[in-house]
Amino acid sequence: MSIQVSTTINGDRVDFICEADESLLDALRNRVGLTGAKEGCGTGDCGACSVSLDGRIVCSCLVLGAEAEGRGIDTIEGMSDGAILHPLQRKFLEHGALQCGICTPGFLMAAQAVLKKNPNPSEEEIRFGLAGNLCRCTGYDKIVRAVQDAALEMRGA
Amino acid sequence: MPLDTAFTGQKFASVGTRPIRPDGIDKVTGRARYGADTTAPGQLVGLILRSPHAHARIKKIDISKAEKLPGVKAVLTSADLPDLTEGDKSMFDVLENCMARTTVFYEGHAVAAVAAIDAKTAKQALKLIKVDYEILPHVTDVDEAMSPKAPVLHPKMFTIGMEPRPKKASNIAKRTEYGHGDVEAGFAEADHIIKESFKTEQTHQGYIEPHACLATIGPDGQGELWVCTQGHFVYRNTCAQLLGMDVAKLKVTASEIGGGFGGKTHVWAEPVALALSRKANRPVKIVMSREEVFRASGPTSSTSIDVKIGVKNDGTITAAQAELRYQGGPYLGMWAELGAMTSFACYDLKNVKSVGYEVLVNRPKVAAYRAPSAPMAAFAVESVIDDLARKIGMDPIAFRIKNAAKQGTKSSYGPVYGPIGIGPTLEAAQNHPHMKAPLGKNQGRGMACGFWFNFGGQTCTDINIGIDGTVSLTVGTIDVGGSRAALSLVAAEELGVPYSQIKCNIADTGSLGHNDMTDGSRGTFSSSMATVFAARNAIKVLRDRAAQMMEIPVDDVVWEDGHAKAKGDSHGNLAPLSLKDIAAAAGNTGGPIAGHNEIVADGAGVSFATHICDVEVDPETGSTKVLRYTVIQDAGKAVHPTYVEGQYQGGAAQGIGWALNEEYIYGKDGRLQNAGFLDYRMPVCSDLPFIDTVILEIPNPNHPYGVRGVGETSIVPPLGAIGNAVSNAIGIRMNHAPMSPPRILKAIEGAKKH
Amino acid sequence: MAEIHLWGALRPAAGGASSVEVEAADIREMFRKLEERYPGMASHIARGVAVSINGKIYRDSWSEKLPGDAEIYLLPRIQGG
Numbered sequence A: 001m002s003i004q005v006s007t008t009i010n011g012d013r014v015d016f017i018c019e020a021d022e023s024l025l026d027a028l029r030n031r032v033g034l035t036g037a038k039e040g041c042g043t044g045d046c047g048a049c050s051v052s053l054d055g056r057i058v059c060s061c062l063v064l065g066a067e068a069e070g071r072g073i074d075t076i077e078g079m080s081d082g083a084i085l086h087p088l089q090r091k092f093l094e095h096g097a098l099q100c101g102i103c104t105p106g107f108l109m110a111a112q113a114v115l116k117k118n119p120n121p122s123e124e125e126i127r128f129g130l131a132g133n134l135c136r137c138t139g140y141d142k143i144v145r146a147v148q149d150a151a152l153e154m155r156g157a
Numbered sequence B: 001m002p003l004d005t006a007f008t009g010q011k012f013a014s015v016g017t018r019p020i021r022p023d024g025i026d027k028v029t030g031r032a033r034y035g036a037d038t039t040a041p042g043q044l045v046g047l048i049l050r051s052p053h054a055h056a057r058i059k060k061i062d063i064s065k066a067e068k069l070p071g072v073k074a075v076l077t078s079a080d081l082p083d084l085t086e087g088d089k090s091m092f093d094v095l096e097n098c099m100a101r102t103t104v105f106y107e108g109h110a111v112a113a114v115a116a117i118d119a120k121t122a123k124q125a126l127k128l129i130k131v132d133y134e135i136l137p138h139v140t141d142v143d144e145a146m147s148p149k150a151p152v153l154h155p156k157m158f159t160i161g162m163e164p165r166p167k168k169a170s171n172i173a174k175r176t177e178y179g180h181g182d183v184e185a186g187f188a189e190a191d192h193i194i195k196e197s198f199k200t201e202q203t204h205q206g207y208i209e210p211h212a213c214l215a216t217i218g219p220d221g222q223g224e225l226w227v228c229t230q231g232h233f234v235y236r237n238t239c240a241q242l243l244g245m246d247v248a249k250l251k252v253t254a255s256e257i258g259g260g261f262g263g264k265t266h267v268w269a270e271p272v273a274l275a276l277s278r279k280a281n282r283p284v285k286i287v288m289s290r291e292e293v294f295r296a297s298g299p300t301s302s303t304s305i306d307v308k309i310g311v312k313n314d315g316t317i318t319a320a321q322a323e324l325r326y327q328g329g330p331y332l333g334m335w336a337e338l339g340a341m342t343s344f345a346c347y348d349l350k351n352v353k354s355v356g357y358e359v360l361v362n363r364p365k366v367a368a369y370r371a372p373s374a375p376m377a378a379f380a381v382e383s384v385i386d387d388l389a390r391k392i393g394m395d396p397i398a399f400r401i402k403n404a405a406k407q408g409t410k411s412s413y414g415p416v417y418g419p420i421g422i423g424p425t426l427e428a429a430q431n432h433p434h435m436k437a438p439l440g441k442n443q444g445r446g447m448a449c450g451f452w453f454n455f456g457g458q459t460c461t462d463i464n465i466g467i468d469g470t471v472s473l474t475v476g477t478i479d480v481g482g483s484r485a486a487l488s489l490v491a492a493e494e495l496g497v498p499y500s501q502i503k504c505n506i507a508d509t510g511s512l513g514h515n516d517m518t519d520g521s522r523g524t525f526s527s528s529m530a531t532v533f534a535a536r537n538a539i540k541v542l543r544d545r546a547a548q549m550m551e552i553p554v555d556d557v558v559w560e561d562g563h564a565k566a567k568g569d570s571h572g573n574l575a576p577l578s579l580k581d582i583a584a585a586a587g588n589t590g591g592p593i594a595g596h597n598e599i600v601a602d603g604a605g606v607s608f609a610t611h612i613c614d615v616e617v618d619p620e621t622g623s624t625k626v627l628r629y630t631v632i633q634d635a636g637k638a639v640h641p642t643y644v645e646g647q648y649q650g651g652a653a654q655g656i657g658w659a660l661n662e663e664y665i666y667g668k669d670g671r672l673q674n675a676g677f678l679d680y681r682m683p684v685c686s687d688l689p690f691i692d693t694v695i696l697e698i699p700n701p702n703h704p705y706g707v708r709g710v711g712e713t714s715i716v717p718p719l720g721a722i723g724n725a726v727s728n729a730i731g732i733r734m735n736h737a738p739m740s741p742p743r744i745l746k747a748i749e750g751a752k753k754h
Numbered sequence C: 001m002a003e004i005h006l007w008g009a010l011r012p013a014a015g016g017a018s019s020v021e022v023e024a025a026d027i028r029e030m031f032r033k034l035e036e037r038y039p040g041m042a043s044h045i046a047r048g049v050a051v052s053i054n055g056k057i058y059r060d061s062w063s064e065k066l067p068g069d070a071e072i073y074l075l076p077r078i079q080g081g
Helices: A024-031 A087-095 A104-117 A123-129 A141-154 B024-029 B064-068 B089-098 B119-128 B142-146 B183-189 B232-243 B270-280 B290-296 B335-342 B374-391 B396-403 B422-430 B483-495 B523-550 B579-584 B641-660 B718-730 B741-752 C008-014 C027-037 C039-047
Strands: A002-009 A012-019 A050-053 A056-059 A072-074 B044-050 B056-062 B072-076 B110-116 B130-135 B172-180 B192-200 B212-217 B223-227 B250-254 B284-287 B303-311 B317-327 B352-359 B443-453 B458-465 B471-475 B502-506 B557-560 B563-566 B593-600 B606-617 B624-634 B691-696 C002-006 C019-022 C049-053 C056-058 C072-076
Touching: A012 A024, A024 A050, A050 A104, A056 A104, A087 A104, A087 A141, A087 B024, A104 A123, A104 A141, A104 B024, A123 A141, A141 B641, B044 B119, B044 B270, B044 B290, B056 B110, B064 B072, B064 B119, B072 B119, B072 B270, B089 B232, B089 B270, B110 B119, B110 B270, B142 B303, B142 B317, B142 B352, B172 B335, B172 C008, B183 B303, B183 B317, B192 B374, B212 B270, B223 B232, B223 B270, B232 B250, B232 B270, B270 B284, B303 B335, B303 B374, B317 B335, B317 B374, B335 B352, B335 B374, B374 B396, B374 B443, B374 B641, B374 B718, B396 B422, B396 B443, B422 B443, B422 B606, B422 B624, B422 B691, B443 B718, B458 B523, B458 B579, B471 B483, B471 B523, B483 B502, B483 B523, B483 B641, B523 B557, B523 B563, B523 B579, B523 B593, B606 B641, B606 B718, B624 B641, B624 B718, B641 B691, B641 B718, B718 B741, C002 C008, C002 C027, C008 C039, C019 C027, C027 C039, C027 C049, C039 C049
Parallel strands: A002 A072, B044 B284, B223 B250, B317 B352, B471 B502, B624 B691, C002 C072
Antiparallel strands: A002 A012, A050 A056, A050 A072, B044 B110, B056 B130, B072 B110, B172 B352, B192 B303, B212 B223, B212 B284, B303 B317, B443 B606, B458 B471, B458 B593, B557 B563, B606 B624, C002 C019, C049 C056, C049 C072
């Protein structure tokens, strides 16, 4: 059964059609063409599909496409301000906080959510705030340092 | 004429700096395209039907109903994949692993596939395929599979490497042996002997990106494959052979790769996607689910290892012996053999003997996982080394330094070592501040050494100078962790231009000559060597063009600081020519300017590392927290230090997960019980501390910049380091990895009773 | 004359010897002479044999010279991950 969904993605009005049982992740990737969110597991365990739904970070593989109706979605594609990278994006690059980069969109979304909730987190708070995202390449060291550095800059310190 | 690859000891302007990687913005904005991120007009969804049984004979497959379902464009079985392997057994194993022929050998083994207009139809079609199985008894444990009563996977498997050759078929595919000297005499000389047995469970490389590809074959037999892979040329060769295509007619484009670690050096669903596309005459996209990745790609071996080492009171090891039993899934590989080769490679031993048994079981086909087979052997050996040190009252690092291999040592796998770095890593460990950090209650410190080979391999590189003097560097080794940045630095160094003037691309198989895979820690090592020589060839051309422009003999032109300069007093007033100047005149002086290099970057050295770690074990839950972790490894020359640190940290994290929590859990039904990230527990951010790295730079004499391979070695010491740390924390030797909370609790409870 | 050390799996083809002597200037000549004298080695060589020359491992280069006094060791061709 097909459902017509009318939603806002990264500030733009978007309409798409999806199956009733289709995930928001699949709808974003296959219907809207936004492939920044990745499927790493399909079961909400790896965070590679993280997007923001009405300002709240979610695993888009655990949300139905139909649930996007009338709501606001933010994805990695909307994180930078035109050509101006978000401080988190810049710090990830400066610190080498990515190797293969597949988990990076999810981590950036999750880190943004952590800093939105707490602009001055401790190392432990960062680590637990990011514990819903799996990275297999970096051992998380440079990711945490990048988030700490971005938080510093964003606080204007 | 062979190229001079010798290390030159030059000072560097670009190499060793930390610029932003060229693919960086794409990766932080979601623009980068990975295996599943592309589409083609008319593409079909491909899905694979997999065996629910661990071991069964396929009596019949009825695809008729599936074929008739509207929207289904092709249904595939092994009948559509004729055997074109011409007696090449290992290629046949690849073919059969991609699609079972008469027998399924593990739960998850592919038996059929469909291509349909959407996922819903494809799923329905799979349900309509009727497979008639005759279920056979199965075996999944490596030691059980060796027992004479075990169900035998291959009725014609008679162990290779045993004299006399057994007449009864078994699951022991091969026996190999390495070593030298006389271990019995050595043990007779020992004052203390420790003998211990170890087990390690099966783990998966755990790359976050599942295998994904988009395959298109046209009616003219030409095809294209977009795929995440560590080796697109190797994938091309394998797929072309299995499908009976000409290699040059199959163009493989490597997508960005979301992790490989050895698991993407073999084909899994790609030949199936190509065969479906050929049958349906439409593009077919196959994306494996996470569950499929666990059940049906290539995890590493589970093992059972016995180690016996003898030592004199003065700390000299007199003999070392190991028997290593590794399972390879249903097919013969060289897993136990690699374990046998590497187990004692860190040490200078007069008497050593390692015997390896390749054992077959009803589990998925084992694939390489970052320094394949070495971590398990190191877990066993480094644990016994620590126990021996304790027995004779010697500091564990001092004991290792005393017995460490050095230049001139006959290695445990045969050849004599040239200059090697294990001594320096041990000394650096001894002097590292980590060793002085205080330890509290329930906390323990452990250290371990590790060894791995590095490879060179077939490599080629193109440098093309654009009309504006900017440089295209085209390479054929996949970038798994930032190598495009490192290679750009090398090109910048050789050409004497800024890093920002170089753009590094990874060519598809139609645009460059063959390149071996990015494995064996060879990506930056071999492509950087080829880049150096390609740049030097480009410089020869640039000097010649400059000579024409300046109207002087080419011998009077030198290349310095990115410019062609006239040397000698007679040319005093000739201004230097930049790359941009020379490129602008290229059309007049002979055409496009390029430098190529095709080499076998052979003669790569070996790699050693020492790790130190501190843990705290909660005696009530058995849970282990890693407090401190330090990696010390020789990189020869760190081209881009950030990405070398990244390799050290990433390998350590994988090893920590392997040591503490990751394992394949099989039920009595022979089915994998934990085929997902929830219950296959890899380290998350809150599990780990910052991982300290020390990059030693002892130049590799066989590379112009002294570069050594770095990617794999850092996964070898962690199991031993964590094993020693946990054992020190609880006062009990742990001999079964992963040392998960239930195992630690069991050990603690068991010790209380005695 | 170069002394070529054999890893375990090659020894049966050489009648159980752990090393053999061969006159060869480079890797290719060595393999050719070994195959001629010990036909049982041919299948291993076809599958891929790595050659260690003074501790450095060569997996492919036929033209690599065998220095007179070098320690030469034949090993299975290893794969990484």
